[in-house]
Amino acid sequence: MxxxxxxxxxxxxxxxxxxxxxxxxxxxxxxxxxxxxxxxxxxxxxxxxxxxxxxxxxxxxxxxxxxxxxxxxxxxxxxxxxxxxxxxxAYSEVNSLGSVVYFNGDEKAYLDFPEDYIPGSNSASGTVQAELVYVGHGITAPELGYDDYATVDVKGKIIILESGTPYTKNDETLAKWSPYAYHRYKFRNAVKHGAAGMIYASKLANPNTVNLEGFVYAHVDTKVVAQIMADAGKDYQQIREQLKNMETPSFELPAEQKVFIRAETKYFPDxxxxxxxxxxxxxxxxxxxxxxxxxxxxxxxxxxxxxxxxxxxxxxxxxxxxxxxxxxxxxxxxxxxxxxxxxxxxxxxxxxxxxxxxxxxxxxxxxxxxxxxxxxxxxxxxxxxxxxxxxxxxxxxxxxxxxxxxxxxxxxxxxxxxxxxxxxxxxxxxxxxxxxxxxxxxxxxxxxxxxxxxxxxxxxxxxxxxxxxxxxxxxxxxxxxxxxxx
Ligand SMILES: [Zn+2]
Incomplete structure (x- = not known):
């Protein structure tokens, strides 16, 4: 001792x-x-x-x-x-990996987990199958003269959404865009415009979102999004450049392109x-x-x-x-x-x-x-x-x-x-x-x-x-x- x-x-x-x-x-x-x-x-x-x-x-x-x-x-x-x-x-339990299927006319491709997609951490439980609409950042900001939904009708459709805001420089202007950077805002805005589901062009597990009734979504790799764009005759690289230039390159994809999403979740709001x-x-x-x-x-x-x-x-x-x-x-x-x-x-x-x-x-x-x-x-x-x-x-x-x-x-x-x-x-x-x-x-x-x-x-x-x-x-x-x- x-x-x-x-x-x-x-x-x-x-x-x-x-x-x-x-x-x-x-x-x-x-x-x-x-x-x-x-x-x-x-x-x-x-x-x-x-x-x-x-x-x-x-x-x-x-x-x-x-x-x-x-x-x-x-x-x-x-x-x-x-x-x-x-x-x-509040949180959601994700009970299965679900599935994401892409249809292009007669062709059908099952996406692989985790290479091509990750289930939405707060997806509603259920299925959705619909045509696609690209909505860029999915932001409606009248005071900034910006609306990704201005020229498209997303009612009953599956939107393709990007994360973040078009403005990225860390200065006072970014503060005006900040409220629109939240995933929660984007999801609510999508539902407000009548979207039935979503593929999020940002592949990762992310519980920092919100569970909205009936809104089924999955996170999809950008290479899959690029393929979907290419099948629609669009250049995804070029679209991303347009976003950076504060343009709103939203568009409805051809009717033969569809996506099916299945999600099995349980929501615990309290x-x-x-x-x-x-x-x-x-x-x-x-x-x-x-x-x-x-x-x-x-x-x-x-x-x-x-x-x-x-x-x-x-x-x-x-x-x-x-x-x-x-x-x-x-x-x-x-x-x-x-x-x-x-x-x-x-x-x-x-x-x-x-x-x-x-x-x-x-x-x-x-x-x-x-x-x-x-x-x-x-x-x-x-x-x-x-x-x-x-x-x-x-x-x-x-x-x-x-x-x-x-x-x-x-x-x-x-x-x-x-x-x-x-x-x-x-x-x-x-x-x-x-x-x-x-x-x-x-x-x-x-x-x-x-x-x-x-x-x-x-x-x-x-x-x-x-x-x-x-x-x-x-x-x-x-x-x-x-x-x-x-
Ligand atoms: Zn951490």
Whole structure:
């Protein structure tokens, strides 16, 4: 026992001489292991959690598993004795892969999953077969003098829709287009115009949409869309150029071209999801009122038929890194002076629900929140990147020092840039709430990144950088928590 205390002391002292004022515990630092982080990622990616679709019972099971680990490590619940902060989260269960069939006169082509199509995460259940109308971005914005539906009749037809807005430059004009960038807006606008169904020219699993009665849709690869266009005597490349030039090249396709879509889903409008919230109270009687948040989204893209979207890189990796750092901070002989709050966010894939809910219902005053670091897709690559690092440079110096002294990875950084468009990350929600926020992710990917596809499994994770990410978090957060000059 005595020997252990001595070793700990020696390690703490050693660390302090090597690392200026920022003292840490070598044993805690070295206890972070890639093997254990991969065990966490493998657990979270397991079929039993069905891709952690926010709102689903399986998501809540994954949340419970994470809470049980926090409890095991002596990390306290942060919401009045509970590890969970609940919020409303409607979702749809996709019960089969359904089917998408393309007819061109007498020819008939069955589309393949996942090469040609991915079922709509919030499609209505049912079938639709109809002629096609191309509607570009599907936007009706009278105040901008723009209407993709002006020259076409989509009643009872299947529309072909593009994501995004024709205006893409990140400046004040984009703010005017931003309300039209949301998938939800586009779906509602399509239904308002009488569309019976949709093929979305954007192939990925995407729960960030809305389930509208009778509106059946699927996400289709752009190469299929290009073929459909070619069969109609159109050049898809040229049409996309027209969109970029703010033209509205909408048109009705020849009557012999039809699509059939079958979707089997069940909608749960009153479901709930949660953030997992756990904390280590600061050791300093005054500084403990201030808090540092480590967060990342726990939810994934769910399951479609028998296919689980493990959502391993996005974002079992980030959650595993956070848990590795949490365990190390909990066992660290050097305690954080400020409090540390861990938030495993729900509803990110559905529209940043968990981060928005937290910022509207914070567990600590936002003005006492010194910083937030958000991890999303931190597990495939050889280098780090920190958005916001150049803006919040004093805070970032703790992470840079940690990296330079002990981790030795390439670490890039950018300034916080004002985003005039649709917010795309939990980090942007916290930053907009007035909290100094970093977004940490990995670069120089070693394996292909299968974004929102079934192939995002644990075999595309690089365990070495996950270990380093957790170590970077442990050192950097401890540095910030104990910096009395902040
Ligand atoms: Zn993500």
């Amino acid at each position: 005595k020997k252990k205390v001595l070793t700990v002391l020696l390690n703490v002292v050693l660390a302090s001489t090597l690392f200026a004022q920022e003292v840490f515990d070598f044993n805690a630092f070295h206890s972070i292991s890639s093997n254990e982080l991969m065990e966490f990622a493998t657990e979270l990616s397991a079929d039993k959690y069905e891709g952690r679709l926010s709102g689903s019972p399986e998501y809540l099971e994954a949340a419970k598993w994470c809470a049980s680990k926090f409890e095991e490590w002596g990390i306290q619940p942060a919401n009045n004795g509970s590890y969970f902060q609940y919020f409303p989260n 479901a709930q999801a949660c953030n997992v919230v756990a904390m280590i109270e600061g050791s300093d009687p005054e500084l403990k009122d201030e808090v540092i948040i480590i967060g990342g989204h726990l939810d994934g893209q769910g399951k479609m038929g028998d296919v689980t979207f493990s959502s391993a890189l996005d974002n079992a990796s980030g959650i595993s890194d956070i848990m590795g750092a949490a365990k190390a901070l909990a066992t660290s002989e050097v305690k954080p002076k400020r409090s540390v709050l861990f938030i495993l966010l729900g509803g990110e894939e559905c529209g940043l629900y968990g981060s928005k809910y937290y910022c509207n219902n914070p567990l600590f005053p936002l003005e006492k929140t010194k910083m937030m670091i958000n991890l999303d897709m931190v597990g495939n690559g050889t280098a780090f990147f920190v958005s916001g690092g150049k803006t919040h440079s004093q805070l970032f110096s703790h992470f840079q020092n940690a990296n330079n002294n002990f981790i030795h990875r390439e670490i890039g950084a950018s300034a916080v840039s004002k985003n005039y468009g649709r917010p795309r990350s939990d980090a942007s929600v916290f930053e907009a709430a007035g909290i100094k926020t970093f977004g940490l992710w990995t670069r120089n990917s070693v394996y292909p990144v299968h974004y929102h596809m079934p192939a995002d499994k644990t075999n595309v994770l690089t365990p070495e950088i996950m270990e380093d990410a957790a170590k970077l978090l442990y050192l950097g957060v401890l540095g910030v928590a104990n910096d009395t000059k902040l």
